[in-house]
Amino acid sequence: MADHIIAPRDLDWHPKPLAPDYRSSLLRSPNHTRLHYDPTVTEMTGPTFGHGMLGPDDDDLIVNYAQAGEAAIGPRIIVHGKLLDEDGRPVSGKLIEVWQANAGGRYRHKKDGYAAPLDPNFGGCGRCISGEDGSYSFRTIQPGPYPWPNGGNDWRPAHIHFSVFGDGFAQRLITQMYFEGDPHIALCPIVQCIPSDTAIDRLVARLDMDNTVPMDIRAYRFDIVLRGRGATIFENQMEGT
Amino acid sequence: MMADFKESPSQTAGPYVHIGCVPTFAGLQGMYGGNDLGAKMITGDPNGSRITLTCHVIDGDGVPLKDAMVEIWQAGPDGTYGPTEGFSHWGRQPTDAHSGELVFETLKPGATAGQAPHLLAWITARGINLGLTTRIYFADEDNSSDPVLAVAGDRQATLIAQGGDGSYRHDIYLQGAQETVFFDV
Numbered sequence: 001m002a003d004h005i006i007a008p009r010d011l012d013w014h015p016k017p018l019a020p021d022y023r024s025s026l027l028r029s030p031n032h033t034r035l036h037y038d039p040t041v042t043e044m045t046g047p048t049f050g051h052g053m054l055g056p057d058d059d060d061l062i063v064n065y066a067q068a069g070e071a072a073i074g075p076r077i078i079v080h081g082k083l084l085d086e087d088g089r090p091v092s093g094k095l096i097e098v099w100q101a102n103a104g105g106r107y108r109h110k111k112d113g114y115a116a117p118l119d120p121n122f123g124g125c126g127r128c129i130s131g132e133d134g135s136y137s138f139r140t141i142q143p144g145p146y147p148w149p150n151g152g153n154d155w156r157p158a159h160i161h162f163s164v165f166g167d168g169f170a171q172r173l174i175t176q177m178y179f180e181g182d183p184h185i186a187l188c189p190i191v192q193c194i195p196s197d198t199a200i201d202r203l204v205a206r207l208d209m210d211n212t213v214p215m216d217i218r219a220y221r222f223d224i225v226l227r228g229r230g231a232t233i234f235e236n237q238m239e240g241t
Numbered sequence: 242m243m244a245d246f247k248e249s250p251s252q253t254a255g256p257y258v259h260i261g262c263v264p265t266f267a268g269l270q271g272m273y274g275g276n277d278l279g280a281k282m283i284t285g286d287p288n289g290s291r292i293t294l295t296c297h298v299i300d301g302d303g304v305p306l307k308d309a310m311v312e313i314w315q316a317g318p319d320g321t322y323g324p325t326e327g328f329s330h331w332g333r334q335p336t337d338a339h340s341g342e343l344v345f346e347t348l349k350p351g352a353t354a355g356q357a358p359h360l361l362a363w364i365t366a367r368g369i370n371l372g373l374t375t376r377i378y379f380a381d382e383d384n385s386s387d388p389v390l391a392v393a394g395d396r397q398a399t400l401i402a403q404g405g406d407g408s409y410r411h412d413i414y415l416q417g418a419q420e421t422v423f424f425d426v
């Protein structure tokens with residue numbers, strides 16, 4: 001078999017399955033280590049989603065759940081960046097889905113009972129498909145921090161959840177985006193599951209004044225990187241698996 | 242590989258993954274036209290045998306997760322990854338909020354390039370820091386020479402759905418004596 005068509009994953013870079021300070025991981029983390037095999041055609045292929053499935057406001061959380069003529073409450077922001085692979089190449093035509101709490105830190109979910117009120121004009125989800133150059137963009141409101149039951153006085157930093165597809169299903173990734181300067185980043189047991197500050201920093205979006213629209217909406221820049229893709233597909237992929 | 246372009250570190254999908262991935266299930270009426278992506282894998286009248294796969298994802302206390310989401314990616318009946326008219330090869334299901342059950346209605350995959358028929362499954366939920374990748378094989382197929390099952394060794398039974406005649410059950414155990422094999426692939 002040739003070099004991996006999808007680059008190996010550095011499991012030491014990601015959070016470990018068991019993170020005792022994140023209580024939910026205690027009963028949900030496998031005890032065995034993950035067993036390795038080289039990606040086969042199953043892992044090197046994946047679903048594709050066309051622009052045709054997108055509605056006109058799918059990428060605009062400010063209005064996509066709002067009554068006609070109304071808008072979600074909160075600081076207006078653009079979240080944008082590029083979907084890249086580990087070789088720095090754009091990953092184009094891939095589905096990116098986001099979800100988040102409203103400006104008060106409340107999710108539109110039956111299980112969220114936080115005291116902050118729902119915003120009738122905010123649903124909290126959006127989606128788009130990356131462009132030719134890997135670029136993507138959403139309009140939304142800045143989510144609020146929120147408390148969560150973890151046994152102590154735990155508050156999530158303001159964050160936006162991201163779900164991302166790649167060319168191969170092995171590149172599938174769910175992660176979270178944080179905001180530059182948020183003091184809760186250093187305090188959050190979920191963020192701090194990530195072993196290194198360098199890795200955590202990759203999830204921190206930067207205020208982007210160049211793309212901020214005067215008197216309208218601020219921009220934050222957040223690039224997402226998926227596992228690298230080899231340049232060549234060999235015919236004997238399965239040999240040596 | 243440049244350090245600046247290392248894979249983005251994973252974070253848990255959290256308890257509200259449904260809002261982003263299955264918003265109609267989450268109660269966001271009308272979002273995305275009321276269609277949750279991946280809910281229906283069979284969208285036309287494709288050739289092949291239709292199967293129902295019923296799963297639970299079970300925690301270390303033996304309790305089914307009520308807030309998980311599972312995706313599958315699979316070959317079609319011809320053993321290829323398509324595209325196949327009327328069939329998506331990819332499905333996404335949340336576990337039921339009360340029973341923890343989830344059901345995929347799909348086509349039985351064919352054997353693929355030296356591999357026995359299988360589904361690739363990916364499990365995310367609150368408490369899972371990096372999505373868990375596993376495979377699901379079928380008890381009524383010849384799995385004896387599958388190279389990935391060989392990797393699983395004496396734990397390979399945890400990867401094989403039970404049943405037949407178009408109806409299969411498969412529980413994914415996150416911990417314990419029956420812990421499912423998860424892969425780094």
Ligand SMILES: [Fe+3]
Binds near residue numbers: 101156159161255
């Ligand atoms: Fe959250």
